Amino acid sequence: MAARLDHTIVHSTDRFASARFLTDLLGAPEPGAFGPFATVRLANGVTIDYADSLVDPDRIVPQHLAFLVSDDEFDRIHRRIVSRGLPYWADPHHREPQRINHRFHGRGLYVDDPDGHSLEFLTHPYVAEDEGGEDAGG
Structure with missing residues (x-):
């Protein structure tokens, strides 16, 4: 396709x-x-x-947007988040606050935008193009 x-x-x-x-x-x-x-x-x-x-702002349905970025971009994004004092998480369920993850040989984090949309920044895709396997992302 x-x-x-x-x-x-x-x-x-x-x-x-x-x-x-x-x-x-x-x-x-x-x-x-x-x-x-x-x-x-x-x-x-x-x-x-x-x-x-x-619609009423309370009825906006939160979405998840994931952005694949380089290691240098990730570092800059992380610094911007920290310098603004924004909450962020290592996981999509918000159980690991102010931490980053190290999934699939990369790094990632989640931050919510002003309307509650989850923005994920990751340095390595969850499944390489030439690999099968389960999608453990989120």
């Missing part, structure tokens, strides 16, 4: 605040505006399009 992910829409209470939260952690350029969206363009061309939710 030749399909590739082009974009995804994430609902938020303030599209630009949420997009800036992500770009600030990534050290990426300011989000762009495209129609009703605040757009974050990733290195592989995929965009994350934040939209102001039309």
Whole structure:
């Protein structure tokens, strides 16, 4: 199959605040505006399009977004999280606070954005392209 992910829409209470939260952690350029969206363009061309939710903020369904980053990028992201005093976890269930994980010969952490969406930063994919195996990520 030749399909590739082009974009995804994430609902938020303030599209630009949420997009800036992500770009600030990534050290990426300011989000762009495209129609009703605040757009974050990733290195592989995929965009994350934040939209102001039309539902009650308490009804926004949290999503999980995982970002594969280099070791140097991970270090910079981790420093930004720590310098801002943000809570982060080594696991998606928030049982290991202020720790990073070392899964699959890499490092990873989870931080929640202002609307409760889980942002995961990892340095190694959970399953290599040439391997089978269970997906232990999350």
